[in-house]
Amino acid sequence: xxxxxxxxxxxxxxxxxxxxGGFRAAVVKxxxxxxxxxxxxxxxxRQSTGVHDRIWHRVVALDDGRTQFFLVASDFCLFTPSxxxxxxxLLEKEAGIEPVRFWWSVTHTHSAPEVGPHGMARILLPKxxxxxxxxxxxxxxxxxxxxxVKQARAKLxxxxxxxxxxxxMANINRRGMDDRGRVSLGLNPAGPTDRQIGLLRIERRDxxxxxxxxxxxxHGTALGPPNTLISGDAPGVVAAYxxxxxxxxxxxxxxxxxxxxxxxxxxxDFRAAHIDEFKVLLGDRIVAGSxxxxxxxxxxxxxxxxxxxxxxxxxxxxxxxxxxxxxPQSAPSAVRLPVRFLFINDDTAIYAAPVELxxxxxxxxxxxxRFQHTFFFGYTNGWLGYLCTRKAYEEGGxxxxxxxxxxxxxxxxxxxxxxxxxxxxx
Numbered sequence: 521x522x523x524x525x526x527x528x529x530x531x532x533x534x535x536x537x538x539x540x541g542g543f544r545a546a547v548v549k550x551x552x553x554x555x556x557x558x559x560x561x562x563x564x565x566r567q568s569t570g571v572h573d574r575i576w577h578r579v580v581a582l583d584d585g586r587t588q589f590f591l592v593a594s595d596f597c598l599f600t601p602s603x604x605x606x607x608x609x610l611l612e613k614e615a616g617i618e619p620v621r622f623w624w625s626v627t628h629t630h631s632a633p634e635v636g637p638h639g640m641a642r643i644l645l646p647k648x649x650x651x652x653x654x655x656x657x658x659x660x661x662x663x664x665x666x667x668x669v670k671q672a673r674a675k676l677x678x679x680x681x682x683x684x685x686x687x688x689m690a691n692i693n694r695r696g697m698d699d700r701g702r703v704s705l706g707l708n709p710a711g712p713t714d715r716q717i718g719l720l721r722i723e724r725r726d727x728x729x730x731x732x733x734x735x736x737x738x739h740g741t742a743l744g745p746p747n748t749l750i751s752g753d754a755p756g757v758v759a760a761y762x763x764x765x766x767x768x769x770x771x772x773x774x775x776x777x778x779x780x781x782x783x784x785x786x787x788x789d790f791r792a793a794h795i796d797e798f799k800v801l802l803g804d805r806i807v808a809g810s811x812x813x814x815x816x817x818x819x820x821x822x823x824x825x826x827x828x829x830x831x832x833x834x835x836x837x838x839x840x841x842x843x844x845x846x847x848p849q850s851a852p853s854a855v856r857l858p859v860r861f862l863f864i865n866d867d868t869a870i871y872a873a874p875v876e877l878x879x880x881x882x883x884x885x886x887x888x889x890r891f892q893h894t895f896f897f898g899y900t901n902g903w904l905g906y907l908c909t910r911k912a913y914e915e916g917g918x919x920x921x922x923x924x925x926x927x928x929x930x931x932x933x934x935x936x937x938x939x940x941x942x943x944x945x946x
Contacts, residue, residue, distance in 0.1 A: 600639025601902025686809020
């Protein structure tokens with residue numbers, strides 16, 4: 521009897537301890553819109569002439585009492601992995617946050633300033649990136665991000681989390697094929713797509729909303745080269761719209777968008793891009809999906825990890841000094857591709873990589889995953905180019921033509937990720 525009372529008391533004490541600490545979260549949003557003209561990323565070289573909509577760092581902090589995790593979504597196109605590495609090192613030095621628990625994703629808008637050294641982009645387009653990189657703005661971006669993460673950690677409060685999915689038809693396969701079988705950037709309505717919206721809703725213990733993470737695969741290219749106004753493009757406009765609807769910060773985290781464009785794409789201005797239609801096509805679908813999520817729970821367990829994939833580099837493919845840490849010393853003909861993982865309880869797996877992944881690869885991994893929810897966060901922790909299917913290499917086209925990897929990369933990446941997920945599910 522005494523033993524039973526002791527066990528019941530111990531269990532009650534454990535429950536109380538968990539409730540007194542338990543899952544906590546916070547969100548921070550920081551304006552990073554420059555006040556002067558900047559070189560814009562993507563497309564031919566051009567400089568900004570004004571601001572259409574402001575761009576942001578959005579930071580979510582999660583803490584299960586043992587593990588803290590920080591997710592950032594910024595309104596940029598891309599940056600070389602060394603920019604992430606420098607920022608992560610600074611954050612670890614100042615706050616003791618290990619890089620594996622700090623993920624920095626970008627929405628992939630092509631209407632935002634360049635950040636950091638040109639890296640892989642200069643290898644591919646040396647004439648396009650003949651100008652020097654912007655050191656003051658890059659330093660500002662890094663400093664504000666480190667401070668925002670530290671602020672988010674200081675604001676942690678008791679919270680609950682809900683995970684689920686939605687669906688939207690705002691994207692389209694962009695690998696158009698002509699009657700001779702030649703592939704080029706265009707529209708392919710019959711091509712593979714991924715129209716799932718991955719959703720993480722964070723709320724306070726009283727049920728009031730705190731933040732939303734929306735994971736959807738779509739290039740930030742509704743606007744084309746003629747546009748010189750700074751903008752988050754369709755992803756940024758959608759995030760701002762959902763924020764207005766829900767009254768909370770919304771992190772738009774891009775997915776496997778390597779071969780997926782917005783349904784209106786590369787248009788000369790906002791009107792031609794039907795930019796406000798994306799508020800309905802995707803924004804309203806995010807809002808509806810968030811309202812259909814199952815009840816949130818404060819019983820949250822987080823696990824973070826990493827798997828480095830070594831895959832062959834194309835023969836004679838150049839390299840950049842800023843990417844030296846991504847060539848294995850034991851195999852300089854290969855590329856060192858880091859893949860991050862986050863597991864939430866036993867039902868949700870998230871993996872991230874610094875690539876533009878083709879959606880067929882992500883769809884295949886999700887289909888084989890034993891987790892109820894499996895999300896891919898693309899453009900995360902830097903950019904190492906396109907990660908295409910073996911079929912795409914056979915077909916040709918822009919993406920496999922500019923990718924640093926060989927056709928073996930699909931098998932190497934898929935095997936590494938599925939093996940890691942399988943091990944984590946046991």
